Amino acid sequence: MTGISPNQEQETLIEHIDGIYLVDAGAGTGKTFTITHRYANILEKPDIEPEDILLATFTRNAAAEMADRIARQSPYDPVQLQDAPISTFHGYCYQLLRRYGHEIPAEIGIDDQIPQSLELIEDGIREGELFNTFITRFEDRHPEYEHLFAALNDPSSLRSLIAELAAKGVIPERDGWYRDTGTPLFGDREAFMDLFERENRPNEGANGPTQSDARSSVSGWDATEYVPDAPTADEVVGYPQLHTEPVEQAFDEDREDLLAFVHDVYFEYLEYALARNYLTQGLMLAMAFVMLCEDAAVREQVRHQYVMVDEFQDTNELQFKLTLLLAGENNICVVGDWKQSIYGFQYTTVENIQNFEERISRYKAELNRDETRVKYAVDEIETIPLKKNYRSTESILSLATETLTTPATNGESLDAEEIENEITPLEATSRVDNSHIQAVTHEDELELLLDRIQHVVGNEDYSVEVRDEPASTAEMSVEEQAAAERERLGAPSYSDIAVFTRTRSFARDLLEKATEYGIPIAYEGGVELFDTDQAKLLLAWLRICESNDQRGWATVLEETGCTLSYAREILEAEQYPDAMVTFRDSLRECETIGGFVRMVFDEYGYDGAYANGLLGELTSMHETTLATRSEAIIYIEEHLEAGSTVEIDSSPGEDSVTLQTIHSAKGLEYPIVFCANVNRRAFPHYGRPSSGTIQYREPIGLRQRSVYSEASGRPYVHSHWPYDLLTGCQPSEYDEERRLFYVAVTRAKRHLFLTAGDSPSPFFTELPLEPIEPEPSVDIETEYREDEVPFSITPPERTKPRRMSVHDIMDDSVYDEVTEGRGTEFGDELHEFAEEYARGNDPSPSDDDQEHVVTLLDTLDGTFNPEVTAILPLDLDPQVTLVGIIDLLVIAPDRIQIIDYKTDLTRHAEAEYRKQLSVYYHIAAEQYPDCTISTSIFYTAENECVEVSPLTLEELREITMPVVGENSHPEKI
Numbered sequence: 001m002t003g004i005s006p007n008q009e010q011e012t013l014i015e016h017i018d019g020i021y022l023v024d025a026g027a028g029t030g031k032t033f034t035i036t037h038r039y040a041n042i043l044e045k046p047d048i049e050p051e052d053i054l055l056a057t058f059t060r061n062a063a064a065e066m067a068d069r070i071a072r073q074s075p076y077d078p079v080q081l082q083d084a085p086i087s088t089f090h091g092y093c094y095q096l097l098r099r100y101g102h103e104i105p106a107e108i109g110i111d112d113q114i115p116q117s118l119e120l121i122e123d124g125i126r127e128g129e130l131f132n133t134f135i136t137r138f139e140d141r142h143p144e145y146e147h148l149f150a151a152l153n154d155p156s157s158l159r160s161l162i163a164e165l166a167a168k169g170v171i172p173e174r175d176g177w178y179r180d181t182g183t184p185l186f187g188d189r190e191a192f193m194d195l196f197e198r199e200n201r202p203n204e205g206a207n208g209p210t211q212s213d214a215r216s217s218v219s220g221w222d223a224t225e226y227v228p229d230a231p232t233a234d235e236v237v238g239y240p241q242l243h244t245e246p247v248e249q250a251f252d253e254d255r256e257d258l259l260a261f262v263h264d265v266y267f268e269y270l271e272y273a274l275a276r277n278y279l280t281q282g283l284m285l286a287m288a289f290v291m292l293c294e295d296a297a298v299r300e301q302v303r304h305q306y307v308m309v310d311e312f313q314d315t316n317e318l319q320f321k322l323t324l325l326l327a328g329e330n331n332i333c334v335v336g337d338w339k340q341s342i343y344g345f346q347y348t349t350v351e352n353i354q355n356f357e358e359r360i361s362r363y364k365a366e367l368n369r370d371e372t373r374v375k376y377a378v379d380e381i382e383t384i385p386l387k388k389n390y391r392s393t394e395s396i397l398s399l400a401t402e403t404l405t406t407p408a409t410n411g412e413s414l415d416a417e418e419i420e421n422e423i424t425p426l427e428a429t430s431r432v433d434n435s436h437i438q439a440v441t442h443e444d445e446l447e448l449l450l451d452r453i454q455h456v457v458g459n460e461d462y463s464v465e466v467r468d469e470p471a472s473t474a475e476m477s478v479e480e481q482a483a484a485e486r487e488r489l490g491a492p493s494y495s496d497i498a499v500f501t502r503t504r505s506f507a508r509d510l511l512e513k514a515t516e517y518g519i520p521i522a523y524e525g526g527v528e529l530f531d532t533d534q535a536k537l538l539l540a541w542l543r544i545c546e547s548n549d550q551r552g553w554a555t556v557l558e559e560t561g562c563t564l565s566y567a568r569e570i571l572e573a574e575q576y577p578d579a580m581v582t583f584r585d586s587l588r589e590c591e592t593i594g595g596f597v598r599m600v601f602d603e604y605g606y607d608g609a610y611a612n613g614l615l616g617e618l619t620s621m622h623e624t625t626l627a628t629r630s631e632a633i634i635y636i637e638e639h640l641e642a643g644s645t646v647e648i649d650s651s652p653g654e655d656s657v658t659l660q661t662i663h664s665a666k667g668l669e670y671p672i673v674f675c676a677n678v679n680r681r682a683f684p685h686y687g688r689p690s691s692g693t694i695q696y697r698e699p700i701g702l703r704q705r706s707v708y709s710e711a712s713g714r715p716y717v718h719s720h721w722p723y724d725l726l727t728g729c730q731p732s733e734y735d736e737e738r739r740l741f742y743v744a745v746t747r748a749k750r751h752l753f754l755t756a757g758d759s760p761s762p763f764f765t766e767l768p769l770e771p772i773e774p775e776p777s778v779d780i781e782t783e784y785r786e787d788e789v790p791f792s793i794t795p796p797e798r799t800k801p802r803r804m805s806v807h808d809i810m811d812d813s814v815y816d817e818v819t820e821g822r823g824t825e826f827g828d829e830l831h832e833f834a835e836e837y838a839r840g841n842d843p844s845p846s847d848d849d850q851e852h853v854v855t856l857l858d859t860l861d862g863t864f865n866p867e868v869t870a871i872l873p874l875d876l877d878p879q880v881t882l883v884g885i886i887d888l889l890v891i892a893p894d895r896i897q898i899i900d901y902k903t904d905l906t907r908h909a910e911a912e913y914r915k916q917l918s919v920y921y922h923i924a925a926e927q928y929p930d931c932t933i934s935t936s937i938f939y940t941a942e943n944e945c946v947e948v949s950p951l952t953l954e955e956l957r958e959i960t961m962p963v964v965g966e967n968s969h970p971e972k973i
Helices: 008-015 031-043 060-073 089-100 104-108 124-141 143-151 155-167 189-199 213-218 244-251 256-275 281-294 296-302 317-326 356-367 394-403 416-422 445-456 478-487 504-517 533-547 550-559 564-573 578-588 593-604 609-619 629-642 721-728 735-745 823-838 848-859 910-927 953-964
Strands: 020-025 053-057 086-088 119-121 203-205 208-210 278-280 306-309 332-336 381-386 437-441 497-501 521-523 657-661 670-675 694-697 701-704 706-709 716-719 748-756 802-805 863-874 880-891 895-902 932-939 944-948
Touching: 008 031, 008 381, 020 031, 020 356, 031 053, 031 060, 031 306, 031 332, 053 060, 053 089, 053 317, 060 086, 086 089, 089 281, 089 296, 089 317, 104 256, 104 281, 119 124, 119 281, 124 155, 124 256, 124 629, 143 256, 143 706, 155 256, 155 281, 155 317, 155 694, 189 213, 189 244, 213 721, 244 721, 256 278, 256 281, 256 694, 256 701, 278 281, 281 296, 281 317, 306 317, 317 332, 317 356, 356 381, 394 437, 394 735, 394 748, 437 445, 445 497, 445 504, 445 670, 445 748, 497 504, 504 521, 504 657, 533 550, 533 578, 533 593, 533 609, 533 629, 550 564, 564 863, 578 593, 593 609, 593 629, 609 629, 670 735, 701 721, 716 721, 823 848, 823 863, 823 880, 823 895, 848 932, 863 910, 863 953, 880 910, 880 953, 895 910, 910 932, 910 944, 910 953
Parallel strands: 020 332, 020 381, 053 086, 053 306, 119 278, 306 332, 437 748, 497 657, 497 670, 521 657, 670 748, 802 880, 895 932
Antiparallel strands: 203 208, 694 701, 706 716, 863 880, 880 895, 932 944
């Protein structure tokens, strides 16, 4: 932040300390500066000590930074502030519970105590193990819930459900729900019916009313998927809208068993955890809430004269109520920005800040229902907007506003005017707007990114601050301030650049590609370390040494470049190369896991951040005992399955590009930002339906996605029609993805790049930017030598295998005389919609072709696997592997269906499509030898599914052989 004096809005907040304040702190407006100055100002009041002020933050690091800044602005030093309540909600309530909460479990009917030694479990892996033990015992003790367990695809998902309910303040007691907190589980019928009425209104077309959005979502209703008494399509789907009666019936379904089941699992898990002297973060906050509600003496003792909450947009409902209980007076200040609420997956509630006035009144009334717990008035609230942005140029702030009204899908409609009315415009304080804002795309996005990074570094056109800021510009004219700012600008270095991605996997790929070229990039944040090549190779050798596991041998053979067919021969004969056998025997002699890891990584030349991180993780598995190979295998497998992340140090030096996920970049700033991988299915992230069979969703409450029934004459788990109908009537929500986009853009101070591959998403295409397509040319900056492969297996008389797309064997000339077509963008949209619908995300069709896809999918029986990567090795010279993507694989007990969507208006290319489907057929035939396999083309324009007969393998070889010479990009398999 420029200068040392607060601006007018900041001064207002710093000086006005009594009363309730809602602070709209936009990106880069000096929020931390203002909060810490306000805290220091409160300390100047007579008789006010640090313990009289509660400052709740979102992270421990933020709390530490706040305390450090306050120490610099007040008479108190860091040691004196060490015990001040400057903390996260979790850390603060944990201490309260250990000190005062010993008898609190009795308030909800649990005959146990909370000891001083209570352990707070924050490791998801460990808690998962504890919960799995619990749920197994629970199932054994409760045969009355056998039918519900039969419908659960993953009982461990109930752990996430409990965490979500705790965040909402839903708390069980032995004989019901504490203080009626279970009410939301029943749903809000009135709110849902209002929503349904809006979604079910017919849309207006050129020739009159067209089908409603709700009807579009469930137009392919197929009663055969459900229990026998489910309503038929005619009973559900009218025109141009749905019938209301089955929707009301779905909402009013009998859920008594379901509610009792969730209550008992939740309560008994809380009982189980307390008996073992631990709580999770969510359960701990729930128990702290009970304590503050029930124990008036404790409540009065721990209350604070002033309460400030930072990042209020990232609080949950329970934390809002805790804020009211911990405030002794109405001196409450909440600071945040709804546009930066990006942690919904952690059950945060953006409505806390968006609807602050309504919620504070409602929560006070709830807390005071049976006795007065909140004594102060909450009806006078002053809103203070912080408008001056000290980070970005006007150009970047303008584009950031555009991101909040950018549709996430081609069919999504937004009320841009309504959204814009909620936005507090930010004013850039920068006097020099030299911003370059570019949207760049190329099919090889990794190469593109590295090319653009090299283009920027040292380039005066992308000048950034490189010299220290003068002490003050307050006495300068606007022209003088601009001139002084220009004096501080110069060509950027690597350390001025940050690359943000939506997913960790793309970040990992970029880091590996940068290493090849010697471009210094440092990844900051959690890495899915156990999903790296290094971890998989290590796991393979552990398995080999432990049990001669063929999965391990397959992995290490693949690492050498061995073809699939030749590897299969080796595995079947169990005649492994001598060098590998010798290495296996030497590994088995290692006495420690650390020694084992070092031998593997030394042999393969792995010495980077991932290798070091894995070594550290595995050698610290047990603090007092030596881990065995089998324990290391289990450890890696569990973390791989859980998608665990590990903080690693991958910095190649001080002058390096920073690489982060967008979530981890919140609160930071960089002169130049690349927002990467802005591609379909990547950003915005359309997500996947929760794995949980039992889900809580507003406003429909607690629901089941599937049910066990024997009504059809045999035991079967059916999709649950009330859930499908109710969720189908609700609109898709992408607001959090837009807010994430806003966060990424507002990290940039001077220059911004959006990059995409060959399938840019609407976040790329719908912004007012003209995309450019440079041809990347990346220079090697340091001498790079590819790691030598320690073991070499060369199949007799075979050359290096070649990897080709299935499209390479198709003759494109069939399209030459086609005069009518709808383009690749139309096809991409159709495939994107089809995948989303197959995954159960209930998108709304936007055209007839998408309607036809819905109709088709709703008639198919089996498990849907969309977008399946297919790999077929062909025994040629040289070895060839054909690779493609199966649009939809439908798996039933005795039948496999392969379906490929085509948006062609004619069938001119059917002979070529037959080649593509033949590849998929032979892969499926090997994977499912006992099933009948069909291959079909679904012509979406005609709404017709045409079955095609596959070519033989020999015919595929004959077609592929002439093409091999044209393929100049051999790849290691």
